[in-house]
Amino acid sequence: MRSPMLPLDSTSRSVDRLTTPPSTGVQRSFDDLGMPLAEVTFCVLDLETTGSSPNDCSITEIGAVKVRGGECLGTFHTLVNPGCAVPPEITVLTGITHAMLYRAPRIESVLPALLEWMGGAVFVGHNVRFDQSFLDAALVRTGRPRIANRTLDTCALARRLVRDEVPNCKLGTLASRLRLDHQPSHRALDDALATTDLLHVLIERAAGLGVTGLDDLLMLPKLGxxxxxxxxxxxxxxxxxxxxxxxxxxxxxxxxxxxxxxxxxxxxxxxxxxxxxxxxxxxxxxxxxxxxxxxxxxxxxxxxxxxxxxxxxxxxxxxxxxDQAAYVTLTTDAFPRLTVVRTPSAKALVHLGPLPSTRVARLVVEAIETAVPLRRCRARVGANGRDGMCTSAQLGVASCPCSGAIERDAYAPLVERVVRGIEHEPDLLLEPLRDRMLTLARQERFEEAADMRDRAEALASALRRQRRIDALRDTGAMRVRVPGNGGVDLHCGCLVRSWPEGADPDTELPFETARQPDGATGGPRVPLARAVADEVHAVSSWLQANAVRIELLATDVGFAELLPAVPSFSARPSRMLKPNT
Incomplete structure (x- = not known):
């Protein structure tokens, strides 16, 4: 019987420039590789049956071989009385006759011994689904649970590894072309022995692809x-x-x-x-x-x-x-208006962003301007005003201070409403959009209602993201731990140090300290760069995902979101501002 080649210490020619190469003589942990194939117990099993349907046909013969590390640990063989006549075509194929099975045990008495003999070994078969389906059907008929062993199909594995060397992947063809020590004969034990030889050959071939553990071998047949x-x-x-x-x-x-x-x-x-x-x-x-x-x-x-x-x-x-990030800002003019900029100023009354693109930023601006009639024209507002109102004001959807139609005292509440809506009270901006969307839907203006929904969802997504980022920026220094997942040190929402489970964060840091990105510090009025905002949002998502397990070890200030929740306007997750994954 062939012994498999199991190169447990093989190395790759790939270059790992981000890690220190393993020193000579240091063996990798088996946990890194999965269970080594030399330590895996395989149970190679083959059945002969009265037909092809597990529901209507029965098992007539069981043959199995148990191997580990290329060594045969034992064999299992028995005929089984199917309780019915053996079809003539099956007798011609296998040579098994009804007379041979007359005094054989029934499957009910064979199964306990077979299951005990198999134990937790990996169940191997050539077209293993066929053999497993008959065993499962017999187990169910006798009131036992289905077989739970991990399975490996040598037929599928052969298609992956030797398909170009053989005309087909039938067991007889493979045994002949690969010159296996045992040849199949349509008898259970002979076929199981041939399948065992085939398994060892295939493990040798798989080693050439770097397959050294059980998990990799089980995955190999599933590869495209x-x-x-x-x-x-x-x-x-x-x-x-x-x-x-x-x-x-x-x-x-x-x-x-x-x-x-x-x-x-x-x-x-x-x-x-x-x-x-x-x-x-x-x-x-x-x-x-x-x-x-x-x-x-x-x-x-x-x-x-x-x-x-x-x-x-x-x-x-x-x-x-x-570099394609955009920000929505409220200018500091006498009559402020919303603008979309690439580089925001800290002097703006309020900002929202960074947003993924100017398209999304304009959608957010349209949403806010729909909820609050701020001025939309870009003309400079003079002391005496100008003749005529701008188009948006004539349509009744915007204020027009440039024509003198509104004074600063009357315009100020509109500005305050926008600032409050972005910073603390999102309903001031979102409720008018919801009302408008429902009105359009009742009027059966569904395309306009969908457009209003998209605007509202873009604004709501931006507000949710901004809120999560600002909440972390206000926390200062924070140290948290998640049982089973190590811990981290954060500063203004950015990762500055991390350690694995079981390590002391102050004395044992086996990994390089994470670098704090530029622009992470500063007051909440200072807009973050896109790269920093992405990182802070990733930290926030991690904290949210582990909220019920987090242990807060130290913090400068408390960390809790006391503001009202921002509603969603989409039945599906928003693609405008997709969370970091």
Whole structure:
């Protein structure tokens, strides 16, 4: 019987520029690789039956082989009385006759011994779903639960690893072409022995792709027929830990940056049956993978953001265009108006942003101007005014101080309403939009109602994001811990230090201290840059997701949101301001 080649110490030629390479002689943790294949117990099982339907047909023979590390631990073989006649075509195929089964035990008495013998071994079969379906049907008929062992299909694994070497993946063909020690004969034990030989050959082939653990072997049959499947070997150094990963091209350029709670599983998932052309193109252009193990999931999220902002990878859609951010500000003129700017001034009466684009910013401006009739014209307001009102004022949707139709004392309450609505009382802006939307819907002006809904949702999303960012900026220094996920030090909402579970934050910092982005400090009136705002929002999302488990270890001030909630105007999650993921 062949012994599998299990290279537990194999290394990848991929370059890990973000981590210190492992020193010579240091073996990686088995937790990083999953259970090594040399330690896995496989139960290779084959059944002979009276037909192909598990509901209408019965088992006539069971053969099984238990192996670990290439060594046979034992075999299990028995004929089974099906309680019915064996069809002639089955007798011709297998040689099993009714006379052979007459004194054989019934399946009810065989199952307990079989299940005890299998134990928790990985259930292996050639077209394992067929064998599992008959066993499950027999278990259900005898009042027992279905088999719960992990399963591995050598037929599917052969399609992945040797399909180009054989005309088909039938067990007989594979045994002949690969010159296995045992040849199948349509008898259960012979077929199980042949399948065992095949399993060992396939494990040898899988080792060439960097498959060294059980989890990777079980995933391999599910991988799509990717032309660059050989690049899977580049991922063999990836650990099972939270962190960030980079796809690099042949010139060293960063193609894509991502984060994961399990780096190994996440990167290998790109080789699965994902049919998106974008993923196929990404894998084709990738020459190496890099990774950085992080202390916890927040550390990984923040580092992902910073790497995207630094490299601007062309396969990353989110957070890449930090220079396209826009802000809505209320000017400090005698008669203030709303403007959309790229670089806001701290002197503005109020600001909202950063927003992902000028398109979203204009939608927010339209929403506020619909709720409050601020002036919309850009003309300078003179001392004597001008003849005629602007178009918006003539339509009755805006004030027109430039014509002298409204005085400063009458205009001031409108400005105050906008400031209060953005800072503390969102209903002052959102309720008029809701009323207008419902009115349009009752009048069956559904397209206009949908447009009003989109404006309201854009404004509500911007207000929610702004509120979460401002709440963290006001907290100053804060130290929190999430049981099982380490802890972090925050300053004005930015990550400045992180540590894994079990480490002392003051004396044991195995990871590089996270850098605090520029522009994170300052009073709440100072608008944040897009890159910093993305990071603070990511921190806020992490705190919200772990709110019931967070332990607050130290803080300069309390952290709680006492303002009224901002309602949602969309039945689906807003795509305008999608939270960091």
């Amino acid at each position: 027929g990717h032309a660059d499947l050989a690049k899977l070997r580049l991922t063999e150094r990836l650990p099972r830990a939270p962190g960030v990963y980079l796809f690099r091209g042949h010139q060293g350029e960063v193609l894509y940056v991502g984060k994961a709670t399990d780096l190994r599983s996440r990167v290998r998932s790109y080789f699965s049956s994902d049919t998106r052309r974008k993923v196929d193109a990404l894998i084709r252009e990738t020459a190496q993978f890099e990774h950085r193990v992080c202390a916890n999931t927040l550390d990984a999220t923040v580092r992902e953001l910073r790497l995207i902002h630094q490299h601007r990878p062309r396969y990353n859609q989110q957070f890449r265009r930090v």
